[in-house]
Amino acid sequence: MTALASGATSPTSQDPTRRRPEWLAGLWLIAPTLAIVIGMMLVPLCAIVIVSFWTQTGFDLDTSFTLANYGLLVDDALKCFSDGCGLYSTLIIKSLWISFVATSAVVLLAYPMAYFMAFRIQRGKLVWIILLTVPFWTSYLLRVFAWKVILGFNGVINSGLKSLGLIEKPLEFLLYNPASVTITLAHAWAAYAVLPIYVSLEKIDRSYLEAATDLGDSRWKRFWRVTFPLSLPGTIAAILLVFIPTVGDYITPTLVGGPSGIMIGNSIATQFIKANNAPLGAALSCLMMLAITLAVCLFLAVIGKKRLKGADI
Amino acid sequence: MASSDNAMITLSAVTKRFGAFTAVDAATFDIAAGEFFSLLGPSGCGKTTLLRMIGGFEQQTSGEILIDGEAMGTRPPNHRPTNMVFQSYAIFPHLDVAENIAYGLANRPVDKATVARKVDAALEMVRLSGLGKRRANQLSGGQRQRVALARAIVCEPKVLLLDEPLGALDKKLREEMQIELRQLQKSLGITFIFVTHDQEEALSLSDRIAVMARGKVLQIDSATALYERPNCREVAGFIGNMNFFEGRVVAVEGDQAVMEIGPDIRVRVPLTGQSVTAGGNAILAVRPEKIDAVVDRPAPSRNAIRATTRASSYLGDRSLILADWHQEAAPVSVSLQNRHAAAESPLAGGAAREIWLTWPVEAGVLLSD
Known part of the structure; x- marks a missing residue:
């Protein structure tokens, strides 16, 4: 403003604030986020990678470089091709599998919910979105614990069935197995999947749907030819949003998994805490990240082949 | 209007109400097979609602729509012999041009080779050959418009519905597309129902035009008849x-x-x-270009009124003159062809002067009050 008032020949070149390059202004804006990301994520991540090349010697760490931890894990994995997978490989495969099933369940649950909100609710959509967040008002731990109460030996289902006279003894297969982990994960993460799917459905121009009907599609056909392909960005986002965090989930298998339901997260925690072998735990963490990255890349390669070709949707 | 033998569409008392609001009020008329028929009116007059009811996108509150002799009732759009060109074109963004055009054919019992042949023919017809692999976002407005047209026509509908299809195009492109649209309709012989708020567009394209206002159909006639013999003040003023x-x-x-x-x-x-x-009271309507402005008193066989020029504007091919003739009445506007060089015009100069406004008796239209 002062530059303008001075009436100089080229006011912009005299204004000192104008000289600051754009990238610096951008840097200021992201500085807080960047500090957190570097301090809380990048540094620990580097620490994990570095520690994974060390050795635990009693209470001390031998900081000389070694590939021993990875060697152990590679041996563990190589056993898959001879006499059955080793402990860690089994856990990683099981974790990926449980997450895959839970993610599938989540998307199958969330999609109709998102569809209903996007296409059937005419008024008060905000109320529905708020209702969707209600589960988050209690902590994750409590929600997982609630499933323990529902599925437990003397839990809601068993005592209900018993009082109805349908069973004599409580059903033991409900809790402490991979299935109970899957159910709990599917419930706990459903809300995360609804929102991205809802947004991508809401964004679809209604004239596309009318055009599809006009060109002879029934409702069912129209869904698969127009609605679903156009909602893919949100659906893919939902799948990644649920799959990636659930592979490494630690609380759910600890509370409802039992011995057969433990996942790789539990094993990593054991290495760090009980087994006092941080380097092996760190190597396991790195291996798990690698496994998730590979799984996600594979998924995107399969799903995204057609989409990448077609620019934006 | 009685249902004639070659009527492709017959509307009988088609009414649409949204709560207390009547969007279309007892529309009753026929559209002949092969006709280029326009629904013309200001926004909110019910023209799009009427079109959507014919296409099955809206359900009429009462009345019946017959297409090719068949009562449509509550039939959904996918079971009607109509196709629509949407105002927004609605080109599917996840499919390329060829896939878009082939979309409707997938719902027919046709083999792949026939589909490919029909898509190629449709692309050629709308002059988009070679662009089959493009996506909607790689096309210009006019090209999208053509894809929407090809996608609808390839389904060989009995009636093509067009909802302000040229509204989003710039003036030059719109005029080109108008000519193409007219040629296409002539060569295909499909009945076109065209919704527009642009009267020039409707006049230049249509065989017949239905002028609508406030949900009512005011007059259905050819372009000439609407212009020369409007049946009410509203139609006269709108066109x-x-x-x-x-x-x-x-x-x-x-x-x-x-x-x-x-x-x-x-x-x-x-x-x-x-x-x-x-x-009885009545209204006389006279078009500005039918009135002549002269200095000398004209022959008594013509109508003539004394007036004073108030303002004139020179538009190149013609000049517009506003003239006061009566204290309480609105000034008369006169459009004069500039057949002579400006200096030779009797009204050259632009200063207020006494003139005669005159028009032949046949140029006037009597409207009931």
């Missing part, structure tokens, strides 16, 4: 420019009426079926 003279019928003489439009100002108006009686 082109019009001067209105309010007055009283003082005498009926054969096929002419004598009207008094001001104190001792009498003019003659032709009667074309209007029922008028001496003494």
